[in-house]
Amino acid sequence: MDDITIQMVKLLKERTNIAKQIGELKKNSGLSINDEKREEQLRTEVSELCKQIGLDESIGKKFLNFLLNESIKVQSEGKQTHLTIFLKAKNLEQQGKRIIHMEVGEPDFMPPKIVQSALGESYDKGFVRYGPALGMPSLREALAKYSTKKFGAEVKQENILVSPGGRFSVFLAISTLLNPGDEIIVIEPAWPAYRDCATNAGVKVRTISTTLENHWNPFIPEIKQTINSNTKMIVLNYPNNPTGKILEPKIQDQVMDLAKQYDLYVLSDEIYSEYAFSMWKSVLTNNYKKSITIQSFSKSHAMTGLRIGYTIADKSIIEKMVRLQALCITNVAEPIQYAALKALDADITQNPKTVKSKIDVLVESAKKIGLDFIPPDGAMYLFARINKPGFDGLEFANRLLDHGVGIAPGDGFGNYKSFIRISACQDQDTLQKGMMILDEVLKGS
Ligand code: PMP
Secondary structure (H helix, E strand, O other): OHHHHHHHHHHHHHHHHHHHHHHHHHHHOOOOOOOHHHHHHHHHHHHHHHHHHOOOHHHHHHHHHHHHHHHHHHHHOOOOOHHHHHHHHHHHHHOOOOOEEEOOOOOOOOOOOHHHHHHHHHHHOOOOOOOOOOOOHHHHHHHHHHHHHHHOOOOOHHHEEEEOOHHHHHHHHHHHHOOOOOEEEEEEOOOOHHHHHHHHOOOEEEEEEOOOOOOOOOOHHHHHHHOOOOEEEEEEOOOOOOOOOOOOHHHHHHHHHHHHHOOOEEEEEOOOHHHEOOOOOOHHHHOOOOEEEEEEHHHHOOOHHHOOEEEEEOHHHHHHHHHHHHHHHOOOOHHHHHHHHHHOOOOOOHHHHHHHHHHHHHHHHHHHHOOEOOOOOEOOEEEEEOOOOOOOHHHHHHHHHHOOEEEEEHHHHOOOOOEEEEEOOOOHHHHHHHHHHHHHHHHHO
């Protein structure tokens, strides 16, 4: 037994060394780290071997998933993302340079005014102690009512978990509901945290790539083909970051039907639902017991810095997630929860109008510049392709930053090197100025 284990560890070392070398080659030739086709070849070989030698196929494939994730980890070291650009932008600002931030997704307007007084009031009310890990009962009750009214499905207090932002809810859902070696389906382009949380939990990401040509629609038979005995979850994010896409209800229902058929969790990140400019429906309306809906005050109420969001799910799921939340953070700070409770009563109807008018500015100037894109159905971004041979979004983002404008390279959202994401989170004049500089730098390249 010892000998076999030692041999396996030595082989792992050998495999990791080779993965590193392949990583270098990929980097030098501009290839993406993830290669679904190559992985699928290996998967088929492993399946066949398992059958031949009489090993449980599911275990064999879980082991393969572990190896594939290790390769991805070593090959991802030092990879730049839109956060790298954001940090570089902040650094330049500290040196006194003025930067137009079109790389980050953060409303530039203030939270509802009532948040200010609620924060002060929370002291007088004695919200200065530990609280229940699930969240304050008054807030959970209010969120249940708010969600029932807003999302068209009955939500009870027991279905709500208050967390410090949607990001933490995503982390909790993936870390508690999935096990190492399990698989999660992510439709790309996608917000990078799904992939990162999965990799962190030893979960294998299976990518469904969508294209501009196909209007960012996932191909249902491709999803079906990707599902196997290790597949446990599919992620939906509509309105989408970065494309702004909203799935047609019929397609969303088809995905939900597949999830039901194969007993998969559906992690539906709906934090941009306040910014839906065409027909949108929550997966809550599908009334599926294994769905986990993520909401946040970050975008809808412009409360990014207050760090508060919530999960809506079946009680059994909430119970699993809250155990990890209690372990990590005890509870969300009660003054923040109280501010969120008060914010629920505020009139935020102006927010979507403001965001839409900013997106319109981006759409207009992007058309003039001749960028290739589909006008977003929602969210706060424009995801555009630059049709120039050999265009590299990351190189361009770095160069544009030297001219005082931050944008996010498409690469951070999947295999979209020739794309950039532009955020509509500045006033209209600033957005216009940013787009003008972008045009000049693009023409100069
Ligand atoms: N989901 C998506 C799709 C996002 O774009 C973001 C933030 N950019 C989040 C979740 C996280 O939001 P927060 O943690 O601030 O609630």
